[in-house]
Amino acid sequence: MYIKNCWYTVAWNYELEDEGLFKTSVLNEPMVIYRTADGGYAALEDRCCHRGAPLSKARREGDDLRCMYHGLKFDPSGRCVEIPGQPKIPANTCVRSYPVVEKHSWIWVWMGDPAKADVALIPRGMALDTPGFKSRSGFIEYDTDYQEVNDNLLDFSHLAYVHPTSFGASEDWAYTRPKIERLDRGLCVSRYVRNQDPAFGDKGTGKLDLWSSYDYQVPGVMLLHSHALLAGSADINNDGPPDLSKTPSLFTQYSCQAVTPLADGRSRYSFSILMPDVFDDDWVDEFWKGARQAFDEDREIIEAQYKVKLRTPDRPMIATSFDAGLGQFRWMIDKLIREENTEVAAAARGDVPLVNLPT
């Protein structure tokens, strides 16, 4: 079960070539996405309604797609506009289209009722070309459900064991409980890890207090901000967000990350880092190299965990106090799914007018 009325990231904007077709899948629904002449996007179900041939093998004809099996042609809305050799086109000759927009350098697809596809529901983020920043970005795919990746990102205690070298994380990460605040469709997770050795770009500053804080919003979108401060800064700020006028930042970065369920047991994990222009490229590259290594470390342990889960689906998981974040987030996703199902059931009974829900 997945939230349907939700925006899901499918790609970085630069992954879609001007004339090409981008083939992907969200919530088990294969689709093909492409840029249109007006600067927008079209996202169509990857299945011709005639004999089921995939439209990801179609030929582009302007903003339309021509199926390369028997030649049916579809416009960006999914309507069939030509059946070769047959003048009349029945009204049901169409394929599903999805609302699709670009924001924060990501392409987002809406999987539920198109009438509810409000771009204001896209979580906060930072475009790769945000002025004043240097950015790096990429993605990997996981053979796991997306929730296992969400779990990972909502409990940074794993840094102590999974990323001791790539992120230079000490075991203190496993002993530092974050502050977790509720957002409208997510959580905000913040912490100081005190008195750490510098992991990157040691400038002779001595010990550091590492502050980090991130929004984590459904279905799995993170905007993280972190500062390295002189040791003692956490106390000066009373464990709250740093006042940089009192406790100057020695190092800072933003990171945008998003997890998308491509299908059951298959996920896409997109990520970027952004650092102020004042940092030189070597430093950005060094940090990025560590981050890439860390993402592979995550994948390795999460895929191993997921294999165990597939084998033992009925075994309980014994919670620890560090599961607070992931537990709340799973509860939030389940609640949104339940509400959607209630709404759909009510509409089926006739209690509620159901507008435009795709079938």
Add this chain to the structure above:
Amino acid sequence: MYIKNCWYTVAWNYELEDEGLFKTSVLNEPMVIYRTADGGYAALEDRCCHRGAPLSKARREGDDLRCMYHGLKFDPSGRCVEIPGQPKIPANTCVRSYPVVEKHSWIWVWMGDPAKADVALIPRGMALDTPGFKSRSGFIEYDTDYQEVNDNLLDFSHLAYVHPTSFGASEDWAYTRPKIERLDRGLCVSRYVRNQDPAFGDKGTGKLDLWSSYDYQVPGVMLLHSHALLAGSADINNDGPPDLSKTPSLFTQYSCQAVTPLADGRSRYSFSILMPDVFDDDWVDEFWKGARQAFDEDREIIEAQYKVKLRTPDRPMIATSFDAGLGQFRWMIDKLIREENTEVAAAARGDVPLVNLPT
């Protein structure tokens, strides 16, 4: 579900080596086929009745097969003729054998009641060594059900999109509806495609009318005949079969093709072309090269289509007017299956004597 009382092609005759065992599968039933000393063939279930070891790993001893696990020996009828160390052979010690014959250079196996295995039910065809012709032949296997391949061969409108270069097919193929006639266990599909540019071996003739006609019979056996005629010939012949005394043929070929369900989701597609001896080898080879490329093009789109079908088994297919042939043929196969099931059920009730139905 498949038609049981039916001949299925399993191989070209040259694929069976004199002393070798040919391992294959038809309708999910693995079998081993070999030539016998009398010039005939034997086809046995690929499973020893003792402990289930495959007979495709057996040792030939004359016309018999010796299982290479514990040494049971079977004759071409499937009867066990020796159990090492055990003088008495119980009557039920046997493996299933299948009626098997050679015709039109193909080896055919009958999958139903052996008493009904009438060679007259083998569809029309042309042997590879038909006097007066040069032939080429081959086969490929598909990761699809056989019906998807039948569908493809019963709707040549796909030539316009799948084979624009390999067969040099213009988009006119997608706009030209064929004449479809009912045969006893199949269809005859005929058409002219008018006013086409020569695709192979242009001899400065100008535009051509392309006539083609094929039998397509259960379970999926095609005998195709085609002529390239001077433009205008279709009108002279009133869209009927060409009278070559009035409209001489500039190019002609026959093609035999057969689709066999090896198993659910796995098919074998055999094909040949035959051209009159007057055509030089280069021309035959050039045409054959295009045909081989075209068969791979078919496989690519059909396997892609089949993957979509596996994923969306309950989604409807919206018919177009070009689906007439494939629709009738699927109906015909379903009807034969229904009739067989009715007959078996009646026999089970005792209404009808059931002779020799293999168990």
Add this chain to the structure above:
Amino acid sequence: MYIKNCWYTVAWNYELEDEGLFKTSVLNEPMVIYRTADGGYAALEDRCCHRGAPLSKARREGDDLRCMYHGLKFDPSGRCVEIPGQPKIPANTCVRSYPVVEKHSWIWVWMGDPAKADVALIPRGMALDTPGFKSRSGFIEYDTDYQEVNDNLLDFSHLAYVHPTSFGASEDWAYTRPKIERLDRGLCVSRYVRNQDPAFGDKGTGKLDLWSSYDYQVPGVMLLHSHALLAGSADINNDGPPDLSKTPSLFTQYSCQAVTPLADGRSRYSFSILMPDVFDDDWVDEFWKGARQAFDEDREIIEAQYKVKLRTPDRPMIATSFDAGLGQFRWMIDKLIREENTEVAAAARGDVPLVNLPT
């Protein structure tokens, strides 16, 4: 279904490195095994009870394992002894541990009620370092159930067809019925094969009578002893165990073999040979080379047989007189499983106090 109250071999003792973790699976239950400082062993379920990460990726800390996802630490009994950042450890924070011992150079794991784990139930065997013997040992894995391997080892008539060269076995093996005696949890299978050509190390002795006898005990543990004797020895010994004072042994060997169900459809087959020190190394190596080849020959036919079985699970197997041994052994295993289930059911009703049955 498997016998639970039973010792299963998981490895040769030399497969466990001093500081390493040995990852395996028995009866579909993945586990991790390691040596402890006291010279013993620990065997833990390969699943952290927190979020399910595999403990085979854990870090050893002395005799404890630290899960490398979030840092929970477990002792050799499976008890959690540390949750980083959480002082209180709930009592249910533990993973399953298995009784594990070393005997006959093998590591054995007990899969049932720990209270019943009596080392006296380990079948007879010979350690690789038995004084007076040279030994060779190894293992292979099979894509079959373990019962197919048991079947193979309980019917040596297959030697005639599967191992004519590797073991130099003549077809007489397929015509010689063994004597089969019942043991407490197994069978003893003995035979002479008379008047055979020497297969290994011909010393100009002329024809030989080959005597062999083996214990075969649940779940699939063999201790085999064989002698090559001068032709005529079988008669002198009245087909009984050879009296070596009357019929001297020209060649003798022991072999220990064990089959372990790693999982449904996946088995481990371990084997050794032991020959008296008087045999020179070349001869031992030559015999071992043949044995290794023979084990691969077995694997090939058994895996082929198993594939057929998976495809035709409901087809009967027609028994021959040579199936007596495997038939009795399968009956014996089924009986032990039935008895265990009866006992568990009675305990569930409260008829019987059930002690320590792992959940």
